[in-house]
Amino acid sequence: MNKTPYFISTPIYYPSDRLHIGHAYCTTIADAIARFQRLAGKDVFFLTGSDEHGQKIQRKAAEVGQSPIQYVDHIVASFQMLWEKLGISNDDFIRTTEKRHHEVVQAIFQKIYDQGDIYKAAYEGWYCTPCETFWLERQLTDGKCPDCGRPVEMVQEESYFFRMSKYQDRLLKHIEDHPEFIQPVSRRNEMINFIKQGLEDLCVSRTTFDWGIPVPFDRKHVVYVWFDALTNYITAAGYLHDPEKFAKFWPADVHLVGKEIVRFHSIIWPIILMALGVELPKKVYGHGWLVVEGDKMSKSKGNVIDPVLLIDEFGADAIRYFLLREINLGQDGNFSRDALIKRINSDLANDLGNLLHRTLNMMQRYNGGVMGQAEAPTTADEPLLTLAKATPFRYRTMMENMDINGAIKEIWQLIGRANKYIDETEPWKLAKDPAQSARLDRVLLNLLEVLSMVSVLVEPFIPTTSGRIRGQLGLPLAVTAEDLTALDGFGTVGAIQPGHRTGKPEPIFPRIEEKTEDEAAMEKVEPAAAKPATAAPAVPEQKTIPAVAPEGTGEISIDDFAKLDLRTAIVTAAEKVEKTEKLLKLTVDLGTEQRTIVSGIAQFYTPEDMVGRTVILIANLKPAKIRGIESHGMLLAASNADKSALSLITAPNLPAGCKVK
Ligand code: MSP
Numbered sequence: 074m075n076k077t078p079y080f081i082s083t084p085i086y087y088p089s090d091r092l093h094i095g096h097a098y099c100t101t102i103a104d105a106i107a108r109f110q111r112l113a114g115k116d117v118f119f120l121t122g123s124d125e126h127g128q129k130i131q132r133k134a135a136e137v138g139q140s141p142i143q144y145v146d147h148i149v150a151s152f153q154m155l156w157e158k159l160g161i162s163n164d165d166f167i168r169t170t171e172k173r174h175h176e177v178v179q180a181i182f183q184k185i186y187d188q189g190d191i192y193k194a195a196y197e198g199w200y201c202t203p204c205e206t207f208w209l210e211r212q213l214t215d216g217k218c219p220d221c222g223r224p225v226e227m228v229q230e231e232s233y234f235f236r237m238s239k240y241q242d243r244l245l246k247h248i249e250d251h252p253e254f255i256q257p258v259s260r261r262n263e264m265i266n267f268i269k270q271g272l273e274d275l276c277v278s279r280t281t282f283d284w285g286i287p288v289p290f291d292r293k294h295v296v297y298v299w300f301d302a303l304t305n306y307i308t309a310a311g312y313l314h315d316p317e318k319f320a321k322f323w324p325a326d327v328h329l330v331g332k333e334i335v336r337f338h339s340i341i342w343p344i345i346l347m348a349l350g351v352e353l354p355k356k357v358y359g360h361g362w363l364v365v366e367g368d369k370m371s372k373s374k375g376n377v378i379d380p381v382l383l384i385d386e387f388g389a390d391a392i393r394y395f396l397l398r399e400i401n402l403g404q405d406g407n408f409s410r411d412a413l414i415k416r417i418n419s420d421l422a423n424d425l426g427n428l429l430h431r432t433l434n435m436m437q438r439y440n441g442g443v444m445g446q447a448e449a450p451t452t453a454d455e456p457l458l459t460l461a462k463a464t465p466f467r468y469r470t471m472m473e474n475m476d477i478n479g480a481i482k483e484i485w486q487l488i489g490r491a492n493k494y495i496d497e498t499e500p501w502k503l504a505k506d507p508a509q510s511a512r513l514d515r516v517l518l519n520l521l522e523v524l525s526m527v528s529v530l531v532e533p534f535i536p537t538t539s540g541r542i543r544g545q546l547g548l549p550l551a552v553t554a555e556d557l558t559a560l561d562g563f564g565t566v567g568a569i570q571p572g573h574r575t576g577k578p579e580p581i582f583p584r585i586e587e588k589t590e591d592e593a594a595m596e597k598v599e600p601a602a603a604k605p606a607t608a609a610p611a612v613p614e615q616k617t618i619p620a621v622a623p624e625g626t627g628e629i630s631i632d633d634f635a636k637l638d639l640r641t642a643i644v645t646a647a648e649k650v651e652k653t654e655k656l657l658k659l660t661v662d663l664g665t666e667q668r669t670i671v672s673g674i675a676q677f678y679t680p681e682d683m684v685g686r687t688v689i690l691i692a693n694l695k696p697a698k699i700r701g702i703e704s705h706g707m708l709l710a711a712s713n714a715d716k717s718a719l720s721l722i723t724a725p726n727l728p729a730g731c732k733v734k
Pocket of ligand 1: 083084085086087088094095096098099124302303305329330331332333334361362363364370
């Protein structure tokens with residue numbers, strides 16, 4: 074039987090910099106949907122990639138003295154490494170610098186020109202290079218880019234223009250006739266308003282730089298980067314190169330994009346397709362932004378979160394789970410380390426981890442890991458079994474509607490019910506009475522069946538964990554479309570038969586010792602004060618101290634000690650770091666220079682206490698960014714084991730800059 078095709082894409086990201094957690098958020102959502110659609114029996118084509126041309130990339134490359142291709146090759150490799158680490162199951166990765174893409178862009182530019190929808194004229198207007206967007210004077214906000222708020226540049230050049238205005242009414246009608254085309258509905262309304270204000274013809278070529286695809290009939294021009302980038306979706310689907318594939322996968326089922334680029338995908342892109350006579354994508358979904366403490370992530374604010382570091386610390390599934398569970402797809406959501414740790418501990422370690430662990434433990438203790446002949450269910454089993462029967466349908470409906478958050482809540486409701494069922498049925502009492510052995514088997518069977526269901530349903534979100542759960546349950550590791558279908562017959566077709574063997578319980582998510590953001594930040598600044606000398610510090614840059622300690626003895630040589638540049642410094646100014654409990658920002662005078670230090674001592678010293686003190690500073694410690702402030706050095710302090718008392722090491726009678734030996 075031919076499977077129904079399903080095409081989902083992410084935006085192709087700019088390789089102007091490494092990707093942050095916001096990009097990982099978008100790709101994780103797309104991955105969860107792609108994985109779900111595969112489980113639902115579809116033939117899925119999941120596409121992501123990189124948008125490599127344009128003025129921004131050319132400038133960035135020049136800044137570091139590289140050619141654009143050298144520059145992007147390196148960054149694109151980091152994208153691919155990130156997606157692998159995060160368990161992203163994309164079927165293709167398109168780079169706009171590939172030959173297959175150049176050919177398509179040039180062919181469609183030529184076609185649209187030949188039919189008279191692209192014409193040459195003079196362009197004069199504003200350009201935002203970070204967004205690669207043209208703006209009219211009246212569209213600017215306080216003279217800046219209305220999207221990103223950064224300065225715009227005046228552009229005056231000969232350009233080719235695309236007759237967008239000609240297609241305005243057709244596009245509006247399409248949007249009005251297809252309520253599902255732009256989602257969520259708030260974005261749809263924004264787009265309708267935007268189009269009703271009147272569409273200008275779009276400048277689709279540039280002449281003042283050359284990092285782009287040449288216009289085929291006029292080599293002075295390169296194709297405007299958004300015209301080039303949007304085309305990636307049909308290139309990868311096989312347009313012009315693989316008609317069979319194109320007929321199968323086009324139109325795309327959903328272009329998943331961030332809310333700031335819905336306009337490009339629901340106005341410019343459909344009009345390009347209309348001009349080509351190609352069907353429009355079925356849906357453009359604009360997801361919300363991930364913000365950090367309510368603030369947009371940006372390098373200048375120093376609040377950019379690196380997903381690679383997070384995955385190394387917590388594991389890919391924990392990050393995936395957090396992103397998918399914590400944030401409602403259409404809305405902005407907040408990322409915080411505290412919230413991440415809370416989710417891991419409560420949902421993954423506690424709810425899911427405990428259910429698996431308790432069940433398998435009881436299987437080992439009471440049944441030697443072998444399922445017995447269970448008696449028929451009783452009324453005591455009904456609440457759990459009724460919920461389990463209803464869950465797959467609700468889950469499917471939510472996933473089809475891209476309500477990922479809702480689908481995850483459904484699964485966790487079932488997990489919660491199953492944990493409660495253990496408390497209600499008290500299997501430890503049943504185990505003491507041989508006459509109750511078939512009843513005990515029923516309780517264990519229900520729990521195993523529910524866990525088997527959970528292992529299927531969570532696969533799109535936490536694929537590695539799904540396999541680990543299945544391994545422990547004694548089921549085939551990979552989940553298939555047949556497994557999801559079988560859940561519809563829950564209670565009639567059992568995954569677990571008498572004689573089935575389960576494995577030994579292994580913790581799937583160890584609890585994370587809860588640290589507040591302040592504590593984590595404090596460790597970054599003051600590892601020596603908070604930890605014994607041989608402990609590993611929290612941040613890699615500070616590896617200098619333990620690295621010199623020979624393993625096991627904790628001894629260092631005098632030469633090792635001499636590597637520390639310890640000096641007296643006088644605190645000249647002090648203030649609390651906003652929105653933190655434990656951090657003080659200090660200005661210290663070293664005699665030869667002033668330094669800024671962030672120190673986790675605010676619970677023990679007020680800013681007033683600090684001004685005028687002569688403290689001891691590790692002056693040659695690599696600077697670290699803490700809460701967006703560059704801290705250059707570390708104060709010495711001693712604290713007791715539970716960190717309830719802390720005392721700074723001071724040198725009251727000495728001037729600034731004295732060496733401590
Ligand atoms: N290259 C264009 C897209 C071309 S698609 C034909 C581009 N690239 S980008 O690198 O800036 O990536 C933008 C996308 O990354 C957003 O649309 C969104 O999906 C994702 N995100 C970037 N920052 C994000 C957050 N802070 N939060 C959530 N998603 C974020 O625009």
